Amino acid sequence: MPLVGNLPLLSLLFLFLNHGLAAGSTFNIVSLGAIADGKTDASHAFQEAWANACGSSEPATIYVPNGAFYIQSGNFSGPCKNNAITIVINGTLIASSNIQVLAQSQAWIAFRQINGLSIYGGVIDGQGIGLWNCKHSGKSCPDGATNLEISHAQNVNVNGLSSINSQMFNIVVYGCENVQIQGVNVSSAGDSPNTDGIHVQQSLNVNISSTSIGTGDDCISIGPGTTNLWMENIKCGPGHGISIGSLGRQVEEAGVENVTVTTATFTGTQNGVRIKSWGRPSNAFANKILFQHIRFYNVNNPILIDQNYCPNNQGCPGQASGVKVSDVTYQDVNGTSASEVAINFDCSPTNPCTGITLEDIQLTYNNQIPKASCKNARGTASGPLQPRSCLA
Ligand SMILES: *[C@@H]1O[C@H](CO)[C@@H](O)[C@H](O)[C@H]1NC(C)=O
Ligand SMILES: *[C@@H]1O[C@H](CO)[C@@H](O)[C@H](O)[C@H]1NC(C)=O
Ligand SMILES: *[C@@H]1O[C@H](CO)[C@@H](O)[C@H](O)[C@H]1NC(C)=O
Numbered sequence: 001m002p003l004v005g006n007l008p009l010l011s012l013l014f015l016f017l018n019h020g021l022a023a024g025s026t027f028n029i030v031s032l033g034a035i036a037d038g039k040t041d042a043s044h045a046f047q048e049a050w051a052n053a054c055g056s057s058e059p060a061t062i063y064v065p066n067g068a069f070y071i072q073s074g075n076f077s078g079p080c081k082n083n084a085i086t087i088v089i090n091g092t093l094i095a096s097s098n099i100q101v102l103a104q105s106q107a108w109i110a111f112r113q114i115n116g117l118s119i120y121g122g123v124i125d126g127q128g129i130g131l132w133n134c135k136h137s138g139k140s141c142p143d144g145a146t147n148l149e150i151s152h153a154q155n156v157n158v159n160g161l162s163s164i165n166s167q168m169f170n171i172v173v174y175g176c177e178n179v180q181i182q183g184v185n186v187s188s189a190g191d192s193p194n195t196d197g198i199h200v201q202q203s204l205n206v207n208i209s210s211t212s213i214g215t216g217d218d219c220i221s222i223g224p225g226t227t228n229l230w231m232e233n234i235k236c237g238p239g240h241g242i243s244i245g246s247l248g249r250q251v252e253e254a255g256v257e258n259v260t261v262t263t264a265t266f267t268g269t270q271n272g273v274r275i276k277s278w279g280r281p282s283n284a285f286a287n288k289i290l291f292q293h294i295r296f297y298n299v300n301n302p303i304l305i306d307q308n309y310c311p312n313n314q315g316c317p318g319q320a321s322g323v324k325v326s327d328v329t330y331q332d333v334n335g336t337s338a339s340e341v342a343i344n345f346d347c348s349p350t351n352p353c354t355g356i357t358l359e360d361i362q363l364t365y366n367n368q369i370p371k372a373s374c375k376n377a378r379g380t381a382s383g384p385l386q387p388r389s390c391l392a
């Protein structure tokens with residue numbers, strides 16, 4: 001599967017080496033003054049390459065050769081004059097390790113308001129360790145920057161990229177339509193705070209495939225307003241699993257609809273597949289969700305719906321979640337739970353979960369049958385089931 005992810009990158013590099021570029025103009029950041037010494041700021045060269053590519057009326061390519069390039073910040077905005085910009089990264093982009101430089105920004109490298117962008121290859125290193133240490137020390141620290149933000153964009157392809165050591169979220173897809181993320185890996189320390197692997201929100205038709213994520217927070221987190229999200233061939237761990245939510249923080253909030261996770265492996269994660277909502281009033285919802293062909297290895301809460309999220313018991317205690325969770329299917333799920341309750345549906349008393357389907361579930365805890373716990377959860381079960389269904 002990594003082979004599938006890397007094939008387009010390899011063939012593109014092949015084109016480079018053997019035929020020059022296929023179409024349009026190419027802007028090599030080294031020709032524009034970037035130095036691959038890992039410390040001279042290459043932001044200006046990259047920004048100039050972007051201005052050229054974005055301003056071109058023909059398809060255009062930006063090329064980052066092999067080597068380490070220090071990028072203080074990368075703000076790449078459209079709208080552009082063409083809808084086929086390609087960025088080929090053969091080297092590594094490195095952020096500042098000084099938390100004063102970046103941690104106040106929302107994102108380190110951002111692509112905004114672009115229609116038609118492909119990124120192939122590359123390692124982006126957010127150097128987040130200084131900020132993680134600050135957060136661990138209990139001092140007051142800035143939130144930190146996202147390694148890679150793609151926002152208000154359409155028709156985007158990210159292929160064969162690695163995101164490492166992000167200060168905050170690694171990759172954010174926000175306000176987008178038609179985004180393919182393929183063969184992308186994320187690696188941040190297992191105890192790094194808020195370093196979600198990929199966060200998708202307010203977006204339509206996003207496809208994440210052949211992706212390996214190890215991080216300190218959710219491997220993939222799905223925020224309000226996400227529709228038609230497909231996740232296939234995902235490896236998660238360490239991390240907090242794949243999470244829809246937290247939903248329902250706001251009273252008026254867009255719902256999440258038609259989300260599929262198919263063929264996913266979770267190793268030593270805090271949760272497996274989770275739906276999570278604040279315990280407070282909201283008109284948000286999660287509908288038409290499918291979790292299929294899932295393998296768990298030593299996962300703490302393999303199957304979880306938690307509608308009583310209320311961090312620090314502030315602004316929600318005693319309230320019921322308004323988020324309506326419906327039509328959620330778990331199909332062909334097996335492996336080991338690290339806790340006794342392997343299935344936990346803790347749904348809202350005012351908005352019970354409906355249409356939950358359990359099909360072919362084989363979970364163990366300490367080589368024994370684990371437990372299933374249901375509160376306000378309705379649905380049906382079929383096929384071999386261990387633990388047995390507790391659905392009403
Ligand atoms: C990419 O970098 C590798 C070394 O990591 C080098 O062998 C290869 O020629 C480079 N490819 C291009 C197209 O520059
Ligand atoms: C990024 O660049 C765009 C256009 O060049 C500008 O409008 C915007 O304010 C910049 N954003 C940041 C966060 O610097
Ligand atoms: C991603 O990780 C897999 C191993 O899980 C590896 O085979 C693949 O080459 C990696 N891809 C990238 C882009 O680093």
Ligand SMILES: *[C@@H]1O[C@H](CO)[C@@H](O)[C@H](O)[C@H]1NC(C)=O
Binds near residue numbers: 182207230232
């Ligand atoms: C998602 O992308 C993968 C890889 O290109 C592809 O195999 C799969 O069919 C796509 N899924 C959907 C629903 O388009």
Ligand SMILES: *[C@@H]1O[C@H](CO)[C@@H](O)[C@H](O)[C@H]1NC(C)=O
Binds near residue numbers: 228229230258260
């Ligand atoms: C659900 O999303 C998938 C892609 O993830 C798409 O192929 C399918 O058409 C969507 N279903 C509906 C009913 O829109």
Ligand SMILES: *[C@@H]1O[C@H](CO)[C@@H](O)[C@H](O)[C@H]1NC(C)=O
Binds near residue numbers: 295334335336362
């Ligand atoms: C899970 O199911 C797959 C496919 O049926 C099988 O290969 C694997 O051994 C099973 N694993 C466990 C832990 O039951």
